[in-house]
Amino acid sequence: MAIVLEPSRNSPALPGGSGAVRPKPVSDPGVLRRPVESTKGIVSWLTTVDHTRIGVMYGALSLVWFVIGGIEALLIRLQLAQPNGDVIGADTYNQMFTMHGTTMVFLVVMPLSSAFFNYFLPLQIGARDVAFPRLNALSWWLFVFGGLFLYSSFFLGGAPNGGWFGYAPNTSITFSPGHNIDFWIFGLQILGIASTVSAVNFIATIINMRAPGMTLFRMPVFTWMTFVASFLLLFAMPIITVALFLLMFDRNFGANFFNPAQGGDPVLWQHLFWLFGHPEVYILILPAMGIVSEVLPTFSRKPLFGYPVVVFSGIAIGFMGWGVWAHHMFAVGLGPVATAAFGVSTMFIAVPTGVKIFNWTATLWGGAIRFTTAMYFSVGFITTFVIGGLSGVTHSVVSADTQQTDTYYIVAHFHYVLFGGALMGLFSGFYYWWPKIFGKMLNERLGKVHFWLMLLGMHLTFGPMHIVGLQGQPRRMYRYDKGMGFDFWNMIETVGSFIIATSLVVFFVNILITSRSKAVAPADPWDARTVEWMTDSPPKPWNFDVVPTVHTVDEFWHRKYAEDDDGSIRRVATAEQVLTHDPVDPASIHMPSPSWWPLIAAFWFPVTAYGVLYHAWPVAVLGGVGILAGFFGWSLEPSAAPHDDHHDDHGHGDDPNSSFGELVAGTAH
Amino acid sequence: MTAATVDIDHAPAPSGHADDHSHHATATGLSNEKVAMWAFLGSECLLFGALIATYLVYKGRSINGPFPKDIYDIPFTSASSFILLMSSLTMVLAVSSIERNDHKRLRLWLTITALLGSSFIAGQIYEFTAFVREGLTLKTNLFGSSFFVLTGFHGVHVTLGILMLLSLVNLSRRGKITQAKAETVEIVGLYWHFVDVVWIVIFTVIYLIP
Numbered sequence: 001m002a003i004v005l006e007p008s009r010n011s012p013a014l015p016g017g018s019g020a021v022r023p024k025p026v027s028d029p030g031v032l033r034r035p036v037e038s039t040k041g042i043v044s045w046l047t048t049v050d051h052t053r054i055g056v057m058y059g060a061l062s063l064v065w066f067v068i069g070g071i072e073a074l075l076i077r078l079q080l081a082q083p084n085g086d087v088i089g090a091d092t093y094n095q096m097f098t099m100h101g102t103t104m105v106f107l108v109v110m111p112l113s114s115a116f117f118n119y120f121l122p123l124q125i126g127a128r129d130v131a132f133p134r135l136n137a138l139s140w141w142l143f144v145f146g147g148l149f150l151y152s153s154f155f156l157g158g159a160p161n162g163g164w165f166g167y168a169p170n171t172s173i174t175f176s177p178g179h180n181i182d183f184w185i186f187g188l189q190i191l192g193i194a195s196t197v198s199a200v201n202f203i204a205t206i207i208n209m210r211a212p213g214m215t216l217f218r219m220p221v222f223t224w225m226t227f228v229a230s231f232l233l234l235f236a237m238p239i240i241t242v243a244l245f246l247l248m249f250d251r252n253f254g255a256n257f258f259n260p261a262q263g264g265d266p267v268l269w270q271h272l273f274w275l276f277g278h279p280e281v282y283i284l285i286l287p288a289m290g291i292v293s294e295v296l297p298t299f300s301r302k303p304l305f306g307y308p309v310v311v312f313s314g315i316a317i318g319f320m321g322w323g324v325w326a327h328h329m330f331a332v333g334l335g336p337v338a339t340a341a342f343g344v345s346t347m348f349i350a351v352p353t354g355v356k357i358f359n360w361t362a363t364l365w366g367g368a369i370r371f372t373t374a375m376y377f378s379v380g381f382i383t384t385f386v387i388g389g390l391s392g393v394t395h396s397v398v399s400a401d402t403q404q405t406d407t408y409y410i411v412a413h414f415h416y417v418l419f420g421g422a423l424m425g426l427f428s429g430f431y432y433w434w435p436k437i438f439g440k441m442l443n444e445r446l447g448k449v450h451f452w453l454m455l456l457g458m459h460l461t462f463g464p465m466h467i468v469g470l471q472g473q474p475r476r477m478y479r480y481d482k483g484m485g486f487d488f489w490n491m492i493e494t495v496g497s498f499i500i501a502t503s504l505v506v507f508f509v510n511i512l513i514t515s516r517s518k519a520v521a522p523a524d525p526w527d528a529r530t531v532e533w534m535t536d537s538p539p540k541p542w543n544f545d546v547v548p549t550v551h552t553v554d555e556f557w558h559r560k561y562a563e564d565d566d567g568s569i570r571r572v573a574t575a576e577q578v579l580t581h582d583p584v585d586p587a588s589i590h591m592p593s594p595s596w597w598p599l600i601a602a603f604w605f606p607v608t609a610y611g612v613l614y615h616a617w618p619v620a621v622l623g624g625v626g627i628l629a630g631f632f633g634w635s636l637e638p639s640a641a642p643h644d645d646h647h648d649d650h651g652h653g654d655d656p657n658s659s660f661g662e663l664v665a666g667t668a669h
Numbered sequence: 670m671t672a673a674t675v676d677i678d679h680a681p682a683p684s685g686h687a688d689d690h691s692h693h694a695t696a697t698g699l700s701n702e703k704v705a706m707w708a709f710l711g712s713e714c715l716l717f718g719a720l721i722a723t724y725l726v727y728k729g730r731s732i733n734g735p736f737p738k739d740i741y742d743i744p745f746t747s748a749s750s751f752i753l754l755m756s757s758l759t760m761v762l763a764v765s766s767i768e769r770n771d772h773k774r775l776r777l778w779l780t781i782t783a784l785l786g787s788s789f790i791a792g793q794i795y796e797f798t799a800f801v802r803e804g805l806t807l808k809t810n811l812f813g814s815s816f817f818v819l820t821g822f823h824g825v826h827v828t829l830g831i832l833m834l835l836s837l838v839n840l841s842r843r844g845k846i847t848q849a850k851a852e853t854v855e856i857v858g859l860y861w862h863f864v865d866v867v868w869i870v871i872f873t874v875i876y877l878i879p
Contacts, residue, residue: 131701131704131705132701132705196709196712199708199712200705200708200709200712201705203704203705203708204701204704204705204708205701207695207696207697207699207704208695208696208697208699208700208701208704209695209696209701210696214696234708234711234712235711235712235715236715237712238712238713238715238716238719239715239716239719241716242716242719242720242723243719245818245822246723246818249807249814249818250814253807253808254807254808255807255808255813255814255818256808256810256811256813256814257723257727257811257814257815262731262732262810262811263727263730263731263732263810263811264727264811265726265727265730268723268726268727272719272723275719628832632836635836
């Protein structure tokens with residue numbers, strides 16, 4: 001059966017009519033009735049545990065938050081367009097820059113990376129799903145409810161206004177008496193649980209679910225970077241969890257952690273926050289680096305230059321990322337030894353990053369380069385990331401950094417690495433993998449318009465910030481006076497920010513046009529190299545009819561091409577031929593069944609948070625009981641509905657192992 | 670009784686299905702659940718690490734009393750610590766029981782482990798109320814804040830562990846924990862031992878070191 005030749009991928013004969021795939025349960029062991037298995041209708045989305053659908057939902061919701069965070073950025077830029085701006089007041093401005101930062105970090109870049117993790121991690125290692133599909137759904141619903149909780153603050157007395165770093169004691173009850181900061185604390189706690197759970201899940205998936213022959217050093221680089229980023233999440237999240245708990249106890253229960261009158265130390269907050277915050281920076285950038293490491297070889301028709309070196313550099317960044325946090329705190333006055341040590345470690349971490357840049361450049365060297373939109377974004381990533389990386393190295397010079405602290409120079413730096421870096425890489429992923437996810441190609445011409453507008457807008461917006469920053473324009477101030485020399489460049493920055501907004505309109509128009517188009521993408525539109533392309537686009541719920549056995553890095557490429565005796569590369573098979581295999585009875589492939597429990601368990605987290613926030617203790621207790629009840633109901637329900645005709649040895653069948661593993665992991669912090 | 674339990678999920682595989690179940694043997698040979706538990710415990714190390722670091726940073730920096738030396742009852746806490754440590758032994762005995770397919774002993778040792786854990790929690794509740802009576806609350810000083818939050822977090826972890834132990838007893842009673850699923854008990858045991866080890870660190874660092 002040649003899968004690629006099938007007329008419609010949603011044909012009811014296969015995944016849609018799963019009645020044939022999954023016979024009626026013999027008995028219903030769970031508390032709730034099992035949702036009917038289907039790929040249509042709202043219930044199927046609410047109860048899905050399929051990693052591809054969860055990935056798509058992550059991507060879609062992240063783009064919504066991206067628009068909202070972008071609008072906040074535009075309001076900031078409008079306020080600052082002219083001296084003594086009067087567009088939004090000081091308090092609104094504080095809320096805008098706080099929510100812009102919080103949104104872009106926690107609700108846009110992290111979940112967008114998560115969207116790609118979810119969709120491509122199992123596909124790239126030849127797995128049928130993640131290790132814990134229901135925990136995966138739990139992470140997704142916690143992300144949904146965490147974001148909604150955070151944004152409900154706008155309607156309940158005002159959004160958080162203490163900056164995304166929430167420095168205590170400025171965020172203590174004395175200086176921030178409203179509920180604004182409480183929303184920030186509890187919103188981040190919920191999102192943090194989501195991240196921890198998915199980190200555990202992805203780590204278990206990568207360690208355990210690899211296809212036969214997929215050794216660690218045959219894994220695609222994107223999977224490697226996911227692996228490193230998951231470990232960073234795993235170890236960084238509990239630190240911010242503790243910091244937020246301490247602040248919560250201060251604000252709500254009269255503790256003294258950040259109360260200077262009782263000897264509380266504001267520097268403790270900074271240490272805890274940045275000990276989380278700096279690994280967080282690498283959590284944001286490593287996935288994008290992984291995507292770029294997939295796109296560049298594909299469109300250069302060359303293997304990634306120095307694959308093991310790129311992987312080890314990623315691992316090195318993961319380790320060294322823990323030893324540089326105090327460069328965010330040079331202005332605190334930590335003493336000469338500490339500042340010198342952190343200055344030097346900050347210089348060192350530029351080395352593995354630089355190694356990667358050289359490897360990417362060497363991948364391009366001598367390649368048969370095709371300049372597709374995905375390639376544009378990847379090359380754009382390299383160039384802007386180099387600029388951002390170089391301004392980052394200037395922070396390691398402590399004496400210079402104390403001049404740069406709290407100026408727009410810092411704002412310029414981290415937007416070059418996070419917007420010009422992380423987001424460019426993620427957009428590269430959108431254009432590269434869109435045909436894989438939806439079976440349709442995004443329009444290349446519009447994509448290139450999107451790219452050039454975004455690149456231009458980005459440099460116009462953030463480039464001048466280097467200049468005004470070094471001239472002394474402070475961050476987080478909602479106004480500046482005439483005649484400071486800031487007027488011209490601030491106007492340019494505002495114009496640039498609207499060019500970025502225009503570029504995104506082009507992107508969304510592209511999505512709209514593509515979704516209306518009837519043209520179906522070929523099975524292997526880019527002549528790709530890795531395992532995720534060795535199945536249908538979009539893949540069936542079980543990903544692979546026959547799980548591939550892997551022999552090398554770039555497995556798909558090596559099945560398509562071989563080397564002649566004279567060393568020249570010769571095509572030996574078309575993609576369609578590689579994808580062809582003997583027919584497989586779908587009923588023999590056993591997948592986890594949909595479940596209501598992740599949604600139910602996640603729902604009670606914001607309820608608990610509202611209860612504590614408003615000191616409405618019955619509500620908080622109700623929420624806590626709801627969470628516990630949710631996990632107990634969950635643990636009583638087997639992850640796959642029982643079948644009278646089928647044998648399950650999938651590793652998480654009717655097995656209290658998984659129930660308890662999930663129960664325990666689910667009650668994280 | 671479990672010998673009679675029909676385990677449809679672990680019945681012998683019908684022929685011809687073997688190819689479609691390539692995940693049965695995980696890439697490492699460890700179960701997903703065990704890998705996940707170890708990863709989660711790694712995360713927990715940083716959680717308690719940050720809390721203990723906070724306690725240490727604020728050690729001796731309280732402006733007003735009561736100070737640790739005024740209210741710690743070392744003999745009492747030593748006794749409750751000993752009880753908690755013994756629960757690790759009974760946990761090991763529970764795991765070894767199920768590995769020998771001895772379901773009665775499994776439930777016995779799990780119940781004893783849960784009881785020992787509950788005694789520890791009872792001791793902690795007594796200790797907290799005694800401290801409050803002597804004038805130390807979360808609000809009193811830095812010592813109060815960091816002491817109650819650190820030990821409180823540990824107490825919550827022990828409580829969750831007790832809930833898991835009792836659920837295991839319940840599952841075992843309904844015949845759901847077969848010898849083949851002994852690993853479930855082992856994984857809960859991992860968590861339980863971790864919580865004990867953390868207490869050894871807490872007890873040493875905040876009670877014993879002056």
